[in-house]
Amino acid sequence: MTGFTPRVVIRVDGSTTIGSGHVMRCVSLAERLKRENADVRFVCRELDGHFCGLIQDRGFSIERLPAPASEANYAENEPAHAAWLGVSWEEDASQTSASISHLAPPHWIVVDHYALDARWEQHFRAKGIKIMAVDDLADRPHDCDILLDQNLVAHHSERYLGKAPERCTMLLGPSYALLDAEYARLRPRASPREGQPRRLLVSFGGIDKHFLAEKVVNALVGFDRRDVEADIVLSSTSPQFQQIESIVKEFPNLRLHDRVTSLAPLMLAADLAIGASGTTNWERLCLGLPTLVVTVADNQRPVADELSRRGLVHWLGDADMVDQSRMQSALEDVLDAGLDVTWSEKCLEIVDGRGAARACAVLLAEPGMSLSVRHAELRDEATLLDWANDRATREYAFNQKPITPQEHRAWFRARLRQPDCCALYIVETTSGISLGQVRFDRRIDEWEISYCVAPLFRGRGVGQTMLEEAIRHLLKCHGNVLLFGQVKLANSASRRIFESLNFSTRVSAQDRIIYERFYSK
Numbered sequence: 001m002t003g004f005t006p007r008v009v010i011r012v013d014g015s016t017t018i019g020s021g022h023v024m025r026c027v028s029l030a031e032r033l034k035r036e037n038a039d040v041r042f043v044c045r046e047l048d049g050h051f052c053g054l055i056q057d058r059g060f061s062i063e064r065l066p067a068p069a070s071e072a073n074y075a076e077n078e079p080a081h082a083a084w085l086g087v088s089w090e091e092d093a094s095q096t097s098a099s100i101s102h103l104a105p106p107h108w109i110v111v112d113h114y115a116l117d118a119r120w121e122q123h124f125r126a127k128g129i130k131i132m133a134v135d136d137l138a139d140r141p142h143d144c145d146i147l148l149d150q151n152l153v154a155h156h157s158e159r160y161l162g163k164a165p166e167r168c169t170m171l172l173g174p175s176y177a178l179l180d181a182e183y184a185r186l187r188p189r190a191s192p193r194e195g196q197p198r199r200l201l202v203s204f205g206g207i208d209k210h211f212l213a214e215k216v217v218n219a220l221v222g223f224d225r226r227d228v229e230a231d232i233v234l235s236s237t238s239p240q241f242q243q244i245e246s247i248v249k250e251f252p253n254l255r256l257h258d259r260v261t262s263l264a265p266l267m268l269a270a271d272l273a274i275g276a277s278g279t280t281n282w283e284r285l286c287l288g289l290p291t292l293v294v295t296v297a298d299n300q301r302p303v304a305d306e307l308s309r310r311g312l313v314h315w316l317g318d319a320d321m322v323d324q325s326r327m328q329s330a331l332e333d334v335l336d337a338g339l340d341v342t343w344s345e346k347c348l349e350i351v352d353g354r355g356a357a358r359a360c361a362v363l364l365a366e367p368g369m370s371l372s373v374r375h376a377e378l379r380d381e382a383t384l385l386d387w388a389n390d391r392a393t394r395e396y397a398f399n400q401k402p403i404t405p406q407e408h409r410a411w412f413r414a415r416l417r418q419p420d421c422c423a424l425y426i427v428e429t430t431s432g433i434s435l436g437q438v439r440f441d442r443r444i445d446e447w448e449i450s451y452c453v454a455p456l457f458r459g460r461g462v463g464q465t466m467l468e469e470a471i472r473h474l475l476k477c478h479g480n481v482l483l484f485g486q487v488k489l490a491n492s493a494s495r496r497i498f499e500s501l502n503f504s505t506r507v508s509a510q511d512r513i514i515y516e517r518f519y520s521k
Helices: 021-035 052-057 089-099 118-125 181-189 212-223 241-248 264-269 280-286 298-309 324-337 341-350 355-364 378-388 391-395 405-416 463-478 492-500
Strands: 007-012 039-045 061-065 108-112 130-134 146-149 169-172 199-203 229-234 254-258 272-276 291-295 314-318 371-375 422-429 434-443 446-453 481-488 504-508 512-519
Touching: 007 021, 021 039, 021 052, 021 108, 021 130, 021 181, 021 355, 039 052, 039 089, 052 061, 061 089, 089 118, 108 118, 118 130, 146 355, 169 355, 181 264, 181 280, 199 212, 199 264, 212 229, 212 241, 212 254, 212 324, 229 241, 229 264, 241 254, 264 280, 272 280, 272 324, 280 291, 280 341, 291 298, 291 324, 298 314, 314 324, 371 463, 378 391, 378 405, 378 434, 405 422, 422 463, 434 463, 446 463, 463 481, 463 492, 481 492, 492 512
Parallel strands: 007 039, 007 108, 039 061, 108 130, 130 146, 146 169, 199 229, 199 272, 229 254, 272 291, 291 314, 446 481
Antiparallel strands: 371 422, 422 434, 434 446, 481 512, 504 512
């Protein structure tokens, strides 16, 4: 963006109870926002085992809220995880407001906290601040402008019906997984795994309170496969660390790591992982790593169930059900059968590592934003069909019948082969996130405009800028042109755009207005 610095506050907590996952995904989003010239600050409470130091080490300013003075009392209608906050939502909202009162008012607050709901969000929306809520549970109402849930669960598109405003932009599924940039960087080097697994990655989180890593190590020792290497990642603060350390000293093919800066290099090197079904799911999928997963929390079950149903993981069960014998049997089965290459290939299809970039693009979209234009390519076929069949697109189309994949394929591929009479452009953010499409069809000595803003960017005032950039690109390729566009009378947004671009009315009919304008280079 030129001449504008978005201000974003991120309200998130981490602790020995909450873990680090919420903080780490927010740091990934913050780093992407920072790359886009945003001013990002964190607000975190100093709970037991907080991660404030980690956030500061990653280069971000942080406003610290005090540790709870005493145990708070909660009403029956509070969120299931209300105790994670340590104080009432009212006190947290008041303290958060006070902590940022010395700053210029933020344009956005990103809130990632199971203990906060629509009431907290309304407190800040009443001040004119936009809200992006990051959630996984869909167990409480939200009053937000954007809601991001990166999980893949059954019926995920319906999870927030009645729990978020109709006007809310929904970013649902692992396309929006907030991963560290290292995963996108390494992804092109991730080849599908197949055949005999030779290197394993064992990681159940830093503490692993269920002692699952020790069960895996004992299983590996139990069937004595010296031809299989394993990297075990565990914090030295874990009560099982010393026990595992003493075991692996006798087995040079087993390596124990006391935490690591990033799991990405170990994931890339591994053929098979054994781990929990938490946020690490999306990191493993991004690098195409087949995984045996164990659920260590109730909210992990729906995700593990769906990933298992799709053949993306092998779910061994809940932590209290998976003993050493079960772990050893599952490992032996995979090692003996080998890996079917389709397992890894399916993983690579689900997560591409660009979730933070997509979320950032939606968050920062505004009128006048910098955009780029490219010609549509064969890889855009499915995306353009999705946009064309979106409910709002069909509502304002002159032919409202949904388009079949077969009809769209024939039409789209024919247009790609006719560059002299059809200019079909994809308009993107400067980070390469597709914002919409603009098409110019030659009609003898003039060109007809058709365009579509991607559903995620509707209502953000980007349509005019998108059209301006596409017209500028057309002029470079074809010189002076007479343009016209047909708009339904009810489509007030498109009418405003054409009129703002100084198009004049050629025809005003009962069902449409036809606008025109002559452009010269």
